Amino acid sequence: MFRLLMLLSIGLFLSACQTDRDRAKQAGARLGAAAAETAPPDLPSDCRERERSGVQVGDPLDLALIKTDQALGRANSRVARCADWHDTFRSQVAGGVK
Numbered sequence: 001m002f003r004l005l006m007l008l009s010i011g012l013f014l015s016a017c018q019t020d021r022d023r024a025k026q027a028g029a030r031l032g033a034a035a036a037e038t039a040p041p042d043l044p045s046d047c048r049e050r051e052r053s054g055v056q057v058g059d060p061l062d063l064a065l066i067k068t069d070q071a072l073g074r075a076n077s078r079v080a081r082c083a084d085w086h087d088t089f090r091s092q093v094a095g096g097v098k
Helices: 002-015 020-037 063-095
Strands: none
Touching: none
């Protein structure tokens, strides 16, 4: 009787053993599934706008250059804002922040 109880308890304890690698794989699978279910937020509407210089036929060249330079500055600022938004989002997803 004691021998039977011993064999059953050994089988029970050994079947519950799980290696660190198995736990890590399962945790990774759960994290991956949770991340896949999370839909990314929409881009800010500002990121989809297009910029035009506003230069018209007949504008003096110095005025056309100023208008073009201002439009390029606005476009570059928009790219920087959108890239910052994207980088923040990626770091939150990767780090699990917020």
